[in-house]
Amino acid sequence: MNITGRILVVDDDEAICTVIREKLRRDGHVVRTAGSLAEMRKIFPEFEPELLVTDVILPDGNGLDALPDLDPGNGMLPIIVLSAQNTLSTAVRANEQGAFDYLPKPFDLDQLSRAVFDGLAARQRASATKQDAPSLGEDLPLIGRSAPMQEVYRIIARVVANDLSVLVLGESGTGKELVARAIHDLGPRASKPFVAINMAAIPRELIESELFGHEKGAFTGAVGRSTGKFGQAQGGTLFLDEIGDMPMDAQTRLLRVLQSGEYTPVGSAQTIATDVRIVAATHKNLPDLIDRHLFREDLYYRLNVVPIHLPALRQRLPDIPELAQHFLDKASREGLPRKTLLPEALDALCDYGWPGNVRELENLMRRLAALVREEGLGASVVNQYLHGFDRRDEGAALLPSGQGLSGAVEQSLMALFARHGEDLPPDGLYDRVLADVELPLLRLTMAAARGNQLRAAKLLGINRNTLRQKLRDHGLIESRDA
Numbered sequence: 001m002n003i004t005g006r007i008l009v010v011d012d013d014e015a016i017c018t019v020i021r022e023k024l025r026r027d028g029h030v031v032r033t034a035g036s037l038a039e040m041r042k043i044f045p046e047f048e049p050e051l052l053v054t055d056v057i058l059p060d061g062n063g064l065d066a067l068p069d070l071d072p073g074n075g076m077l078p079i080i081v082l083s084a085q086n087t088l089s090t091a092v093r094a095n096e097q098g099a100f101d102y103l104p105k106p107f108d109l110d111q112l113s114r115a116v117f118d119g120l121a122a123r124q125r126a127s128a129t130k131q132d133a134p135s136l137g138e139d140l141p142l143i144g145r146s147a148p149m150q151e152v153y154r155i156i157a158r159v160v161a162n163d164l165s166v167l168v169l170g171e172s173g174t175g176k177e178l179v180a181r182a183i184h185d186l187g188p189r190a191s192k193p194f195v196a197i198n199m200a201a202i203p204r205e206l207i208e209s210e211l212f213g214h215e216k217g218a219f220t221g222a223v224g225r226s227t228g229k230f231g232q233a234q235g236g237t238l239f240l241d242e243i244g245d246m247p248m249d250a251q252t253r254l255l256r257v258l259q260s261g262e263y264t265p266v267g268s269a270q271t272i273a274t275d276v277r278i279v280a281a282t283h284k285n286l287p288d289l290i291d292r293h294l295f296r297e298d299l300y301y302r303l304n305v306v307p308i309h310l311p312a313l314r315q316r317l318p319d320i321p322e323l324a325q326h327f328l329d330k331a332s333r334e335g336l337p338r339k340t341l342l343p344e345a346l347d348a349l350c351d352y353g354w355p356g357n358v359r360e361l362e363n364l365m366r367r368l369a370a371l372v373r374e375e376g377l378g379a380s381v382v383n384q385y386l387h388g389f390d391r392r393d394e395g396a397a398l399l400p401s402g403q404g405l406s407g408a409v410e411q412s413l414m415a416l417f418a419r420h421g422e423d424l425p426p427d428g429l430y431d432r433v434l435a436d437v438e439l440p441l442l443r444l445t446m447a448a449a450r451g452n453q454l455r456a457a458k459l460l461g462i463n464r465n466t467l468r469q470k471l472r473d474h475g476l477i478e479s480r481d482a
Contacts (some may be wrong), residue, residue: 078119
């Protein structure tokens with residue numbers, strides 16, 4: 001089916017107007033162009049466009065600000081927004097102002113052609129309705145203007161105003177919880193709680209209690225009544241992180257709750273109605289788990305209504321300079337010395353593979369801010385901390401004089417006793433030495449495990465919760481990384 005219509009294109013770049021006009025004319029549309037808001041308003045009444053394509057930044061104003069005035073009827077004018085300001089704020093604000101679609105510059109002409117077709121088809125069906133969305137500031141948690149992130153922004157902008165279940169997919173450290181928080185904070189449930197639970201961090205026998213709560217005495221150790229995450233998130237958003245690690249029996253219970261909208265706390269006979277939006281996330285391949293009978297297929301389809309694929313940091317290298325400086329600025333606001341990255345340092349960061357993704361980048365910037373004296377960070381110091389913290393064969397660089405662990409401890413003790421001479425050092429030497437050894441041991445083990453806490457805990461022979469607490473104590477992760 002070929003749908004054509006009258007299209008008004010607004011952009012102050014004459015070359016862009018010409019390219020779009022010729023492409024859409026070849027598709028059979030009638031096209032007019034304008035270079036400013038004033039010219040657009042002059043053409044609009046007599047041309048009566050059936051679809052508008054407009055840039056955001058125009059010589060005499062912001063194209064987004066003009067959108068609400070262009071459709072005095074009932075949302076029947078599809079508007080496609082083009083912008084070189086490729087941020088989540090722009091994408092969501094375009095949606096807030098009633099735009100039908102948002103395309104970041106540079107855009108693909110075939111993609112624009114498809115968007116025009118879809119917009120005109122939606123107009124014919126009289127179903128392109130304007131969604132209400134909360135007003136936005138620029139202080140948003142997701143950063144990056146690369147093409148992969150633009151697709152993420154577009155999907156978030158489409159889903160914030162509804163209650164569809166979202167499944168966020170991506171490697172560990174890519175920022176899946178940030179996506180969940182953005183969906184919550186930008187949507188109608190923003191004034192209600194956002195509650196997160198990590199399935200991989202909870203003993204399997206306690207997952208149902210954590211999710212649905214329990215009554216006093218429901219099981220050994222249940223000394224009081226617990227509300228559970230569903231109860232805590234009532235009216236808001238429940239983020240189910242690492243859903244791929246959820247045991248099968250708990251999956252069955254979760255599926256029943258999602259289907260019925262009701263749950264029963266452990267040890268209770270009372271059924272409670274639930275009103276939460278579900279956002280789930282995993283770094284695992286759920287279809288593969290389904291084939292291996294480790295994940296319920298019906299639960300997968302219930303959660304995977306809208307999938308969002310978060311790119312790995314190595315797939316969005318153009319975002320590294322902005323991300324790195326953001327993390328340095330954040331560290332400065334938290335009291336660490338202010339640092340800036342020299343151009344040569346940015347090249348070093350972009351040459352790295354980032355197995356730990358954005359989380360690894362943030363932790364590196366915090367270490368540099370805390371440990372490097374110079375304000376300007378060059379390539380040599382970045383490479384020293386970057387590779388020293390990641391590669392097992394270079395792990396000795398973390399220790400004094402590049403020695404092995406025992407040699408470093410011996411050297412440190414010799415220096416300590418020499419400094420005090422005949423007087424013994426202060427009491428508590430045993431704990432002090434253990435603390436000094438523990439930090440490089442944790443760094444080396446986490447590097448060997450490529451940031452996988454479960455694997456690192458196994459290598460050390462300690463409980464994963466114990467490992468996470470030690471990582472927090474030494475500043476290797478923040479509380480939200482746990």
